Amino acid sequence: MRIVGGNFRGLKLADVGEGDARAHLRPTTDRVRESIFNLLINGSFGNPIPGARVLDLFAGTGALGLEALSRGAARLSLVDDGTAARALIRANVERARALGVSDIWRRDATRLGPNRGPTYDLLFLDPPYGKGLGERAVASAIEGGWLSDGAVVVWEESRPPLLPAGLVQLDQRRYGDTVVTIARMVAGG
Template identity: 65%
Template sequence: MRIIGGARRGLKLADVGEGDAAAHLRPTSDRVREAIFNLLVNGGHGNPVAGARVLDLFAGTGALGLEALSRGAVAVTFVDDGAKALALIRANVAKMKAEGETRVLRQDARRLGANPGAAHDLVFLDPPYGKDLGAAALAAALGGGWLAPGAMVVWEEGAPPAVPEGFALADRRKYGDTIVTLLRAPG
């Protein structure tokens, strides 16, 4: 795994191999990550990455949030409740020397509570596939004030998720066994 583009392009991230089944880690492949960022930047969505405050839910390795930082995001909050994932996120943040622009929270993404800081403009949502966790995490983020009005949500799943009430479908693409759904938060 590596950073695909931006200021830190080519930086090798901590290796998790094919993922860690026990920790439910399934890193977004470099190919899918590149496709997501091409879609965000060049897909007619107004480049929601540049200058964004990013929320990375079910962050896993942190690769999506760190890729956003490399491409011009100003801050990333990583949320995961797994010890292995948190160790990988911290290792990758250190490799990127991004401690000043990141915050790592050990928390269940479905139980975020109130946001103690500024709202986020861009959200990466990559829950374990097929467990119906994404909608609950989005509801918690919206209810807790984590999402800025009109925030862009990038949701990865194994099957197309239902669009939650109040959110608008912006785009949907299939990359291998991954469905990427772009949503706009209410706003």
């Protein structure tokens, strides 16, 4: 697994192998990650990455968030409650030399609680497939005030997700067994 574009392009990330089913580690492939970032950068909805504050829920290896940093995001917060995942995230943040612009939080993404800091402009989430965790995590982020008006949400799942009130779908694509949905937080959502 490597960063596929931007300042960190070619950076080899910590090896996960085929993933870790017990820890729910199923890294986004380089191909799917590259497709996601091509959609974000070249989509008709405007590139949300430059200068963005990024929240990566169910961060796993941190690859999605680090890819955003590589392409010009200003700040990254990575959330995962798995011990194996946080070790991989920490190793990858160190490899990218991104400790000064990254936070790694041990937290249940489905129960974020109230946000006590600035809001986020870009949200990535890649929850364990088929468990409804993505819907709960997005609802928690909205209820807790984590997302700015106009924030872009990039959601990986095995099926099209049920978007909660406040989100409007911008695009949706299938890559093998992964459905990528891109949505925007509407003002006052």
